[in-house]
Amino acid sequence: MNLFEHFRKEEHPFIEQALDWLAFVEERHETKLTDFLDPRQVYILQTLLARFDEVKLTPFGGFNGAERCRVLLHQHYYEPKEDESGLAAFQLTASSQASFQKLTHRDILGALMAAGLKRDKFGDIHIHPDQAQIVVAEEIADYLRLQFTQANRVSVLLESIEFSQLIPVVNEWKTMNITVSSSRVDVVAGEVFRLSRSKILSPIRGGSLRVNWMVVDSPSFIVQEGDIVSLRGFGRFKIQKNEGNTRKGNTRLEIGALL
Template sequence: MAKNYSNGNSEKEVHLLERRLIDLSRVAYQRDIITFTDFLNLNEQNILHTLPKDSLYTGYILFGGYASAERQMAAFIPEALSLRYGKKNLLPEELGYPFQAVEICPRNIRFAEDLTHRDFLGAILNLGIERSRTGDILLEEHRAYLFAQTEIAELVSRELSNVRHTPVKCRLTELEGVEYVPRTEAVRGTVSSVRLDSLLPLAFSSSRSRLSGLIEGAKVFVNGKLITSNGYQVKENDLISVRGMGKFRYIGTGGKTKKNRLSVEIERYI
């Protein structure tokens, strides 16, 4: 099958990642252990999803620390291990993913700057940390949560002292201790169909002609899989992520209008 490399991955990079994923799956199978990737971005998750099934030796589960995480780590699980648990489908918390959360807070909220995702990411990368070793950064009022491989989380908690000009303090937090509820807003409207190119204009308040190029430009993912067809039919509860613009979940259809258009509802992440 021909691959689309316009998503930012060169043919060589794709080939190397494919080999790495297959090797991890083979090690999990041969040694009867769970093996883990680094954190994968949406492009890399799509490469994993589109590997021929017979090239992998095991199944896998993706997890990023919370529901609907964008950057996720894959765990390759040998079938024998699932049998020992007595069930086929294991939960992420049963797998011992090797990452933790770091809570980052201003030392003095009164004098803290209005910090952005870019500010936190820049401060973390300035410690010499590779992006592949960190997951999502969640922003809440007066604090942020970083998901990172355990040794990286420990490094950040020791070394990160400032974000821009704001002194900060960090502490390690178990994944269960991150009580994050994403901010969303309900968006309702009418569309001619539940094709992907019909839902994007509703989600991002723009024209169909302006946004259709995003799909052909390999910037739109549905449940982590790259979609390059404008006519892709979206299903209820699908999570659609658009690089550089955000993400939304398709909730469903409420019926037809007198003009034979579909009333739909989506949940947009803000």
């Protein structure tokens, strides 16, 4: 069976790249540190490892449970050290509590992108009542200190911190059950976010919806059990279980939502 048949077409370019990484590590007996990967990409790497007996992976995200991680690919006998993580951590504050409270996750993400950084150069962004914490690639840390001084017109201060100072945000997924006429992403997302068909189509076609961290701009895209769907400005949900069809042919889904 063709390896690519197990994955969606949109994932094939990453799979090809990942296979090159794994072959390099196995053949050269060297290590390979990736940029930040999302959980779906890490899962794909873990799946591909079955073809490479001599290679293991070690993820680094700054703390246990990090969503976005850099991955060190290495020989199975090699024990990675913490200083090989290629990470740096920062604490972000504003001149006042009132100024900081104006900032959202989107503001900070947008400011990082506006500073010229690609998304694969920084990891999780955690917003707390009086500060934010960011994990970034070590090689861009100095650049970030110089360039990241403002977010949504709020002056901010970056301070280097130890990984032990990172405070993870614990997400609580709310379980809900829905019945939909189709597993198309516009139908399922519209039901979860309580948006009419006319209101869900525009953000999807505008690139605001992601499935497993990939932009999906086709309303007819079929979602499956295990998929994580996010819509900018509305939250995210995961399809925890497909509970089968009703007598009328509709589909029952168990959803975990962060709204």
